[in-house]
Amino acid sequence: MITPISLFNASCTECGLKKLCFPLGLDKAEVLRLDAIVKRKSPLQKGEALFRTGQAFQAVYAVRAGGFKVSTVSASGEDQIAGFYLPGDILGADALSSGLHVSTAVAIDTTTVCEVPFHDLERLASQVPSLNHQLLSLMSKELTDERMHAELLSRKSAEERLALFVLWLSRRQERRGFSARAFRLGLLHRDVALYLGLTPETVSRILARLAEERVFSWRNKQVDIMDMSALEVLAGEAQNDNDDCQRSQCG
Amino acid sequence: MITPISLFNASCTECGLKKLCFPLGLDKAEVLRLDAIVKRKSPLQKGEALFRTGQAFQAVYAVRAGGFKVSTVSASGEDQIAGFYLPGDILGADALSSGLHVSTAVAIDTTTVCEVPFHDLERLASQVPSLNHQLLSLMSKELTDERMHAELLSRKSAEERLALFVLWLSRRQERRGFSARAFRLGLLHRDVALYLGLTPETVSRILARLAEERVFSWRNKQVDIMDMSALEVLAGEAQNDNDDCQRSQCG
DNA sequence: AGCACATCTTGATCTGTATCAACTCCACAG
DNA sequence: CTGTGGAGTTGATACAGATCAAGATGTGCT
Numbered sequence: 001m002i003t004p005i006s007l008f009n010a011s012c013t014e015c016g017l018k019k020l021c022f023p024l025g026l027d028k029a030e031v032l033r034l035d036a037i038v039k040r041k042s043p044l045q046k047g048e049a050l051f052r053t054g055q056a057f058q059a060v061y062a063v064r065a066g067g068f069k070v071s072t073v074s075a076s077g078e079d080q081i082a083g084f085y086l087p088g089d090i091l092g093a094d095a096l097s098s099g100l101h102v103s104t105a106v107a108i109d110t111t112t113v114c115e116v117p118f119h120d121l122e123r124l125a126s127q128v129p130s131l132n133h134q135l136l137s138l139m140s141k142e143l144t145d146e147r148m149h150a151e152l153l154s155r156k157s158a159e160e161r162l163a164l165f166v167l168w169l170s171r172r173q174e175r176r177g178f179s180a181r182a183f184r185l186g187l188l189h190r191d192v193a194l195y196l197g198l199t200p201e202t203v204s205r206i207l208a209r210l211a212e213e214r215v216f217s218w219r220n221k222q223v224d225i226m227d228m229s230a231l232e233v234l235a236g237e238a239q240n241d242n243d244d245c246q247r248s249q250c251g
Numbered sequence: 252m253i254t255p256i257s258l259f260n261a262s263c264t265e266c267g268l269k270k271l272c273f274p275l276g277l278d279k280a281e282v283l284r285l286d287a288i289v290k291r292k293s294p295l296q297k298g299e300a301l302f303r304t305g306q307a308f309q310a311v312y313a314v315r316a317g318g319f320k321v322s323t324v325s326a327s328g329e330d331q332i333a334g335f336y337l338p339g340d341i342l343g344a345d346a347l348s349s350g351l352h353v354s355t356a357v358a359i360d361t362t363t364v365c366e367v368p369f370h371d372l373e374r375l376a377s378q379v380p381s382l383n384h385q386l387l388s389l390m391s392k393e394l395t396d397e398r399m400h401a402e403l404l405s406r407k408s409a410e411e412r413l414a415l416f417v418l419w420l421s422r423r424q425e426r427r428g429f430s431a432r433a434f435r436l437g438l439l440h441r442d443v444a445l446y447l448g449l450t451p452e453t454v455s456r457i458l459a460r461l462a463e464e465r466v467f468s469w470r471n472k473q474v475d476i477m478d479m480s481a482l483e484v485l486a487g488e489a490q491n492d493n494d495d496c497q498r499s500q501c502g
Numbered sequence: 503a504g505c506a507c508a509t510c511t512t513g514a515t516c517t518g519t520a521t522c523a524a525c526t527c528c529a530c531a532g
Numbered sequence: 533c534t535g536t537g538g539a540g541t542t543g544a545t546a547c548a549g550a551t552c553a554a555g556a557t558g559t560g561c562t
Contacts, residue, residue, distance in 0.1 A: 072402065074487075080402045094398070096391035103398075122384065129377050136373075139390045140347035146397040147345070147354075151323065151331045153404035154448030158549065189510065197405030202549060204511055220558090409519070440540065450520060455541055 011035045012114075020088030020175070021062050022116070022138075025130045034131065037120040040064075043112045046186075050091075050105040050113065057095035059117045063087050066111025069191055072103045081195040083149070084108070084187070086172060090138050109186045153197045156236070161196040162206050163234035166216055170225060181225045185218065210234075262286045263365075271339030271427070272313050273367070273389075276381045285382065288371040291315075294363045297437075301342075301356040301364065308346035310368045314338050317362025320442055323354045332446040334400065335359070335438070337423060341389050360437050404448045407487070412447040413457050414485035417467055421476060432476045436469065461485075 012023050012035045023031045043066075044050060050061060053073055067086045071079040082103055085091045095101040096118070125132035152161055174180035193203045211217040215234065216225040225231060263274050263286045274282045294317075295301060301312060304324055318337045322330040333354055336342045346352040347369070376383035403412055425431040444454045462468040466485065467476040476482060 072398065074402065074406070080406055082398050082401065093387075094391055094394050097388040097395065102395055122380070122387075126377055126380050126383060129373070132377060132383065133373065136344075136386070136390065137348045139387065139394065140345055143345050143390065143394050143397060144348065144353055146394060146401060147323065147333050150333065150397060150401045150404055153401055154445075155331055188508095194405075199550060200510075201512085201551085205549095208511080451540075452521085452542085453519060456519095459541080 010040075012038065015064070017062075017064065017088040017176070021090070022131065022134055025134050026128065027130075030128050030131060033124060033128065037117060037124060038062075039115040039117070041113055041115050043110050044107040046107055046109055046111075048107050050107065050111075051095075051101045052104045053101055055101045057092070057099050057101060057118065059115045060090055060092040060121065061105075062114040062116065063089050063091070064112040064114055066107055066109040067186070068105040068111065069108050069187070070103050070105045071194075079104075079194070081191055083145070084195070086176075088176060090142075093139055093142070108191075149195075158196075158198050158202050159206050159210075159234060160236055161198065162192075162203065162210070163215070163231055164237070165192065165196060166218070166223065166225065167231055167235045167237065169223070170228075170231075181228065183223055184221055185223045186221050261291075263289065266315070268313075268315065268339040268427070272341070273382065273385055276385050277379065278381075281379050281382060284375060284379065288367060288375060289313075290366040290368070292364055292366050294361050295358040297358055297360055297362075299358050301358065301362075302346075302352045303355045304352055306352045308343070308350050308352055308369065310366045311341055311343040311372065312356075313365040313367065314340050314342070315363040315365055317358060317360040318437075319356045319362065320359050320438070321354050321356045322445075330355075330445070332442055334396070335446070337427075339427060341393075344390055344393070359442075400446075409447075409449055409453050410457050410461075410485060411487055412449065413443075413454065413461070414466075414482055415488070416443065416447060417469070417474065417476065418482055418486045418488065420474070421479075421482075432479065434474055435472055436474050437472050 012018055012021075012031050013028070015021070015023070018024065018031070022034060026034065050068060063085050065087055067084060068091060069081055070083050070085060070091060071081045073079045085105070091105055092101070094103060121135070125135055152164055156164065169183070169185065170180045173183045189200045189203045189207075193200045196203070207218055211219075213230075214226045215230045216223065216227070218224075263269055263272075263282050264279070266272070266274070269275065269282070273285060277285065301319060314336050316338055318335060319342060320332055321334050321336060321342060322332045324330045336356070342356055343352070345354065372386070376386055403415055407415065420434070420436065421431045424434045440451045440454045440458075444451045447454070458469055462470075464481075465477045466481045467474065467478070469475075
């Protein structure tokens with residue numbers, strides 16, 4: 001199959017996501033060395049797997065466009081969704097300790113990735129301290145994200161979970177330079193429900209209520225936030241009262 | 252204050268936990284270099300904090316004896332417990348991406364730790380590839396553990412959660428060379444409840460039932476597992492049927 | 503365009519766990 | 533030894549969200 005070169009040859013130097021990805025903190029010469037080990041793969045179709053549980057760990061991947069859902073299959077069959085990975089995110093590093101992937105990554109859209117063979121990455125990182133630091137930093141970030149996820153699951157009501165989920169998405173969009181108030185979200189309610197520890201029915205009911213209350217709507221893969229501060233309140237993240245004041249002038 | 256040197260001078264070379272900790276995969280000369288940057292601190296009393304939310308990130312810590320509970324304080328005040336760290340575990344690396352600790356680590360017993368200044372660790376790791384690999388591997392391990400925690404929180408019943416929790420503890424004990432069936436657990440019900448996303452009342456009720464059914468008991472900081480296979484069944488982790496068979500001779 | 507299947511919505515009911523409340527047990531200080 | 537406060541237990545009740553069920557809407561394929 002012949003694919004237009006232009007889609008895949010963009011280097012890290014020119015990539016719009018370099019502030020979120022491995023190049024962060026590297027100088028130009030270092031980015032060029034990184035570029036040399038990165039393989040741009042042809043796009044995955046929606047539903048295709050990037051890796052599956054049990055496969056040998058070979059590389060980590062940076063999402064360039066599209067996205068993945070990462071799930072683990074439990075003994076009971078039904079799968080749990082560990083997270084969603086959007087452009088700029090790195091995935092696959094969770095397989096590092098065991099040498100085998102412990103989860104499956106499925107494209108939720110037509111998706112392009114950069115493949116970074118781990119052996120090469122590790123060797124380069126040992127020569128480029130700032131790259132190594134960034135690798136550690138990205139993993140540390142994933143860990144704190146997963147902790148936030150666990151906190152959401154253990155202490156939040158269904159409504160808070162959905163509000164928080166949309167708020168997180170909104171902030172990720174914003175950091176990528178897109179609108180925080182309106183974006184596309186090509187996920188099934190079922191997948192979001194699994195991620196949030198809820199059922200699709202509950203998700204549907206709460207979406208109906210929040211749309212009714214003009215907080216936000218999610219219809220036909222399109223999210224529109226109508227009242228950001230109400231959303232923050234519902235998510236339990238309002239910039240309220242005097243938390244800052246205790247450290248500055250007030251009181 | 253003068254403390255007996257003998258308590259703190261044990262080197263990594265002689266440490267019984269080296270198979271679980273940074274030295275894994277290093278040769279003797281490398282372990283000696285690691286030893287040179289590790290600081291053995293004087294013990295923390297029960298209830299003392301190793302680090303607190305908001306403190307600057309300076310070092311990672313290896314638990315030598317005792318243990319920690321690591322919790323995050325949410326805006327609403329009550330704290331969520333992210334995990335328990337036992338001898339051989341590494342903690343503190345979650346602060347790496349932001350440069351500030353995002354959680355608080357409190358000793359649950361008299362506890363000794365090895366402090367590894369991160370700046371030194373990073374420099375040494377850049378010279379010793381196997382150390383760098385082990386650092387990445389430990390972080391990857393933490394990430395998969397946190398995913399298991401999230402899975403427990405989103406899909407398991409209260410009984411399954413407790414069974415799984417005790418099973419995890421049992422396996423950790425075993426890997427450290429202790430009995431898998433009987434061990435000390437100096438945690439409050441309240442802390443375990445928070446970790447499992449339950450209330451102390453529910454924990455108490457289920458413990459009573461499981462002791463009644465002779466699966467395991469937890470009284471006076473002492474856990475005794477009476478029926479390991481029943482515990483595995485309750486935890487949804489029984490070595491059941493033909494999962495292996497599908498890959499071998501059966502059928 | 504039209505069919506078929508998957509996803510989403512909406513409603514009725516059920517249930518596991520939280521919540522509230524009272525009591526017991528224990529550790530520790532004096 | 534006794535008083536005090538925190539932790540654990542046990543029971544009664546409430547409710548959020550699961551489950552079951554049926555219909556509406558969408559989406560992909562021929």
